Amino acid sequence: MKRETTINLLLAAVLLALPLVAAGMGEPFYVTLATRVVVLALAAVGLNLALGLGGLLSFGHAAFFGLGGYAAGILATHAFNAEPLFAGIPGTTSMPLIWLVAVLVAGLVALPIGAISLRTTGVYFIMITLAFAQMIYYFAISWPAYGGEDGLSIYVRNAFPGINTAQPLPYFLVCFAVLMAALLLFRLIEGSRFGSALQAARQNGVRLAAVGIPPFKIRLVAFMLSAMITGLAGALYADLNRFVGPSMLSWHMSGELMVLIILGGKGRLFGPVAGAMIFVSLEYVLGGITERWQFFLGLILLGIVLFARGGFLGLVSGKPRHV
Amino acid sequence: MFTALLIEQLLNGLQLGVMLFLMAAGLTLIFGVMGLINLAHGSLYMIGAFACATVAAATGSFWLGLIASLAAAAGVGALIEVAVIRRLYDRDHLDQVLATFALILILSEGARWLFGSFPLYLDIPKLLQGAVPLPGGGQYQLYRLAIIAVGILVAVGLYLLISKTRLGMRIRAGESDREMIGALGVDISTLYTVVFALGAALAGLAGALVGALQSVQVGMGEPVLILAFVVIVIGGIGSIKGALVGAVIVGVVDTMGRFLLPSLLALTMPAAQATTIGAALASMLIYVVMALILAFRPSGLFAAQS
Numbered sequence: 001m002k003r004e005t006t007i008n009l010l011l012a013a014v015l016l017a018l019p020l021v022a023a024g025m026g027e028p029f030y031v032t033l034a035t036r037v038v039v040l041a042l043a044a045v046g047l048n049l050a051l052g053l054g055g056l057l058s059f060g061h062a063a064f065f066g067l068g069g070y071a072a073g074i075l076a077t078h079a080f081n082a083e084p085l086f087a088g089i090p091g092t093t094s095m096p097l098i099w100l101v102a103v104l105v106a107g108l109v110a111l112p113i114g115a116i117s118l119r120t121t122g123v124y125f126i127m128i129t130l131a132f133a134q135m136i137y138y139f140a141i142s143w144p145a146y147g148g149e150d151g152l153s154i155y156v157r158n159a160f161p162g163i164n165t166a167q168p169l170p171y172f173l174v175c176f177a178v179l180m181a182a183l184l185l186f187r188l189i190e191g192s193r194f195g196s197a198l199q200a201a202r203q204n205g206v207r208l209a210a211v212g213i214p215p216f217k218i219r220l221v222a223f224m225l226s227a228m229i230t231g232l233a234g235a236l237y238a239d240l241n242r243f244v245g246p247s248m249l250s251w252h253m254s255g256e257l258m259v260l261i262i263l264g265g266k267g268r269l270f271g272p273v274a275g276a277m278i279f280v281s282l283e284y285v286l287g288g289i290t291e292r293w294q295f296f297l298g299l300i301l302l303g304i305v306l307f308a309r310g311g312f313l314g315l316v317s318g319k320p321r322h323v
Numbered sequence: 324m325f326t327a328l329l330i331e332q333l334l335n336g337l338q339l340g341v342m343l344f345l346m347a348a349g350l351t352l353i354f355g356v357m358g359l360i361n362l363a364h365g366s367l368y369m370i371g372a373f374a375c376a377t378v379a380a381a382t383g384s385f386w387l388g389l390i391a392s393l394a395a396a397a398g399v400g401a402l403i404e405v406a407v408i409r410r411l412y413d414r415d416h417l418d419q420v421l422a423t424f425a426l427i428l429i430l431s432e433g434a435r436w437l438f439g440s441f442p443l444y445l446d447i448p449k450l451l452q453g454a455v456p457l458p459g460g461g462q463y464q465l466y467r468l469a470i471i472a473v474g475i476l477v478a479v480g481l482y483l484l485i486s487k488t489r490l491g492m493r494i495r496a497g498e499s500d501r502e503m504i505g506a507l508g509v510d511i512s513t514l515y516t517v518v519f520a521l522g523a524a525l526a527g528l529a530g531a532l533v534g535a536l537q538s539v540q541v542g543m544g545e546p547v548l549i550l551a552f553v554v555i556v557i558g559g560i561g562s563i564k565g566a567l568v569g570a571v572i573v574g575v576v577d578t579m580g581r582f583l584l585p586s587l588l589a590l591t592m593p594a595a596q597a598t599t600i601g602a603a604l605a606s607m608l609i610y611v612v613m614a615l616i617l618a619f620r621p622s623g624l625f626a627a628q629s
Contacts, residue, residue: 057417116614120621123360123416123560127552128617134549135610142603251549255362255424262421292436298428305422306410 004317008270015277016176023169031168032240033284037276038175039236044260044272045182046229051258052267053190054222055202059126059254060113060133064227066140066249067109068102068234073152073244075101080155095160095174098235106231107224109136114223118216130251137249151245158239165239175236179273182229187269189225198222230257259301265313274312327461332582333575338467340574341474345529346551347558347566348481349522355561356497356518357412362423363403364526364551365544366430371396371527372534372543373434376443385448389531396527397520399430404519409512427545435541442538445531470532477525478567485563494518498561550577553613559623568624573609580608 015037022030043065050056075098078084078091085091092098117128141149157165165171189195197218200208205215238244247253256279264275282300286293308315350364374395379388403426411419447466454462485491493514496504505511530544537543554573558565585601592600616624 051417057420059420116618120617123354124556124617124622126360126416126420127556128613130549131553131556131610131613135607138606139603142599142606144599251545255420258417259421259424262417266417292432294428295432295436298425298432301425302407302422302429305418305425306407309418 004268004270004313007313007317008273011270011273011277012180015273019169019172028168031172033280035168035172035175035240037273037280038172038179039233039240040257040260040280041273041276042175042179042182042236043230043233044257044264044275045179045186046226046231046233047257048226048261048267048272049186049189049229050223050226051261052271053195053202054198054219054226056118056219056223056226057126057258058117058129058223058226059251059258060129060131061227061230061257062249062251062253063113063133063136064106064110064230065234065237065253065257066136066244066246067105068231068236069238069244069248070140070146070152070234071102071105071231072098072158072235072238073154074146076154076156076158077146077152093156093158095158095165095235095239098158099232102231102235103228106234107228110224110227111220114220114227118219118223130254133249133251133254137246137251140246140249147245149246151243151247154238154242154244157242171240175240178232178236182232183269183273185229190269194218194221261311263301263304263311265311268311268313271311271313278312326459327457328582330457330459331461331463332578334463334467334471336575336578337571338470338574339578340571341471342529342533343547343550343554343574344474344567344570345477345525345532346547347554347570348477348563349525350551351555351558351561351563351566352494353519353522354555356494357408357515359408359411360416360419360423361408361522362420362548363426363430364522365548366427366434367396367400367523367526368530368544368547369434369539369541370399370430371530372445372539373438373443373530374527375531375534376445376539377438379445380443385446385535388445389528392527392531393524396530397524400523400527401516401520404516408519409515412515431541438541440541442540443534445534445539447535466535473528473532477528481563490517550609553609555623557613557616557623559626562623562625565623565625572612576612577605577609580605584608 015034019031019034022028022034043061046064047058047061050058050061075085075091076093079093080091083091113129113132117125117132120128140146146152157171159165160174163170163174165174189198197208197213200213201215201218208215208218234248237248260272260275260279262275263278264271264273282297283293286296290296304311346364346368350361353359353361353364371392375385375388375392377388378391379385382388407422407426411422451466451469453465455465455468457463485494493504493509496509497511497514497518501511529547550573554569555566556569557572558567558569581602584605585598588597588601588604591597620626
C-alpha cells in the first residue's frame, strides 16, 4: 500500500474513533468538536476540487457554504412556523431534502458566478470570486426577512429518517458518512476523464484547447461541482450549530477554507481532512490557553506558509503524485 | 432642497472615492511592481488610524497624529516587507493570500491587545471644523471637503512622483522588467521595501483621515480593503490611473445607490418595502457594476500592459 493511502486510512480511523471514545466517556463536547472537523473538511473537499485539481483560487467559497446554510435555515424555519415558502410549497425538516436544495442552490448560483469569474485568471479571479461572495454577504445582512445581521436560529435539528440527529454521536456519524462519500466522489472525479481534463486545464489550458477540449467548460463544471459540495457542507454546518448567520458568508470563512487546504496539502485527497483536524485542534488548544489565540494562530499559519510548503501530507508522505 | 441633497450625496461619494483611492493606489502599486496581492493592506489602514488617534489624544494635535499615522504605517509596512512579504514575491498567489491573511490575524489581534476592544475617537481638527454652504441651500462639512482636496493632492503627487522623478522611473522600470533593472545595478530589494512602505503610508493616511469621521477600531480596515479590491479590479490591476477612476466610480455609485435606489423603488411599491429592498440592492450595486465591467473588459478599464 502506498504511504499516503496508509496515512489517509489512519486519519479517517482517528477521526472516527475519537468521537466514539468521547461519547463512551460521556464527553459530548468532543463529539461536537469532531463533527465541526468533519463538516469543515467537507466544505474544504469541495474547494479542493476547484483549487487543488483545477487550480482555481476561489476566494469566495463562503458564498456557497453560507447559501447551503441558509437553505437549511430557511426551509426549517418555514416548516417550524408552518408557513409556505412561496407558491404554496411548504418548508421541510427532512435532511435529505434540505441537502438536495442546498446542493442545487449552490450549483445554480455557482453557474453565473463561475461563468463571469472564469473569464478572468490569476489575481482577477481571486478578487472577483471574493467580490461575489461579499455581494451575497451584504445582501444577507441587509435583507431583514431571514434575520439580517442577527442570523437565523434552527430550533430543532432537522431530521434524518431512522436516525436521532438530536444526539451528538448519531449526527456525527451522518456527517462522517457524507464526508466519506464526498471523498469517494473526489477520488472518482480525479481518476475520470473529466478529472484528467481538469488537471490538464490547470497545467496548461492552451494545450488542452489544442486537443479539442474547451478549458472554460471543464473549469465551469468543476467550479459548480465544487460549490455544490461546499453548499452541502454549509447545510450540515447550520444543523450542527442550529444557527445560520452572515458570518458563514464572510470572507474570513473563505480564507479559512483555503487555510484548511494549505494546512493539509493542496490537491490531495485527504488534505482537507488533515487540514481541518489541525485547524480545529489549534483553535481549540490555543483558545484554551489564551484569549489572544488568533494572534498565535496567525503566527503559526505564517510559519507554515513560509517554511512548510506542501502542508501536513506533504510533510509526512512526500511529494504528491499529480505535480 | 433635492438639488442640495443631491450635491451633498455626490460630494460624499467623491469623498468615499478619494479615500478608496488612497487605499487602492498602494495596493495597485504593490501589485504592479512586485506582483503581490496584499490582504494585510487593510491592517495598515487600521494602524494609521490607531496611531493618529493615540498621538492626537496624547498631544492634543491632530496634525502630529497625522504625521504619526504616516510614520507608523510606513514603519510597520517596511518591517513586514522585510520580515515576511519579501519571501512571497516568487510564490504563487495562493501562498500570498494565505500569508497576508495570517498577517491580518496577527495585526488585528495585536491591535486589540495593545488598544483594547473599545473604539477610540478622534476629533476633527479646529481648523477644519464647520461647514460650507452649498448652492441650492444646505451645508457641507469642511472636513470632508478637505479629505477630497488631500486625495486630489495625493493623486497629483503620485503622478509627478511616478512620471517625473528618478524613483518613479525605477518603479516603472520595475513594473516592466525586474530582472533587467536588477542587472542595471538598481538595488531591487530596497526599491521594493520603499514601494511597500509608500503604499502602506497612503493606507495609513486614509485610515487617519477617516478616523475622525467614524470610530477607530479593530477590523475597520476590512470592509475598506474589499472595496479597494473592487476598485483596482475595475480600474485594472497595476494602473494608478485606473485606481483613481475606479475609486471615483465605486465611491459615487455606492453612495448614490444607497441614496437613490430606495426612493426610486418607492415609486413602484410601498415605502417600507422599498426601503428594505432598496438598501439590500444598494449594498450589492458596486459588485454588479464590477461584474458588468469585467464581463466586457476582463482585465479592467485601464489594464496595465504586462
